[in-house]
Amino acid sequence: MDTFKITLAAIVLSVVSSFAQETTQQPDAAPKKVKNVEAGFDGMLAMSYGSSTFGINVGGPSLKYKFTKKFKVGVGAFPSLIIADDKAVPRLAVSPIIEYNNWMFITPYYGYDNKDKQIWTFGLGYKFI
Template identity: 40%
Template sequence: MYNHNNRMKKKLQLTVVVAFSLLFAAKAQDASHEKPRSEISLEGMVGVSFGNNFYALNVGGPALFLVLNPDLKIGIGALPSIYLLNGKAGARLGVSPRIDYKNLVFIAPFYHRDTTGEWIWSVGMGYKFHKKN
């Protein structure tokens, strides 16, 4: 009887050791298969605006905001832009009031033409990219 109980005890111990070994091996294997997160991301704003015979692709530059809540900000900012005016392309820095709501940006950029002294107005929308943590 003593021999039978001793054998059962050893089988139980062996079963527990094997079970824990498999459990820890599976955990270690899961950790090694985790995909590393990419450090590459976009951060900033890109938008489009339209005016009278005027189209622009804008990116967010420096801005000053009044933060009303985590989702809503109002402010004014500089918008480096590539534009098309009367069929001619160019690059110009625009200034715009802006309203940021979550990831959407509502803009009304205006640009000064040095050669004619006129101001070009436009309105548009953009999207904000946030770095993922």
């Protein structure tokens, strides 16, 4: 009778341990989601030139799509100081952004000048934050 109890106990322990092992070996079924879209403020300083206008741009709010860890494309708003006709004027620019590592290529649009011409510039910036 003792061997029967020992055998029965061994079978029960074996069955319980096999179920316990199966449940702990199951991998997580939910994969981690990667964020491809990011929105935020860019800590960036840029210089741009075009349309007889020189612009000093700082980073503002932006929305970007991340293709890889280093390459992003998006759009942003840049508080700027533009120098045209020997005058410095603060303006808000809107621009498409191409970002690689911390370098940004921008094409700020400032609206119209006093001669009803659109003001576009092209520039390069560096993202510090």
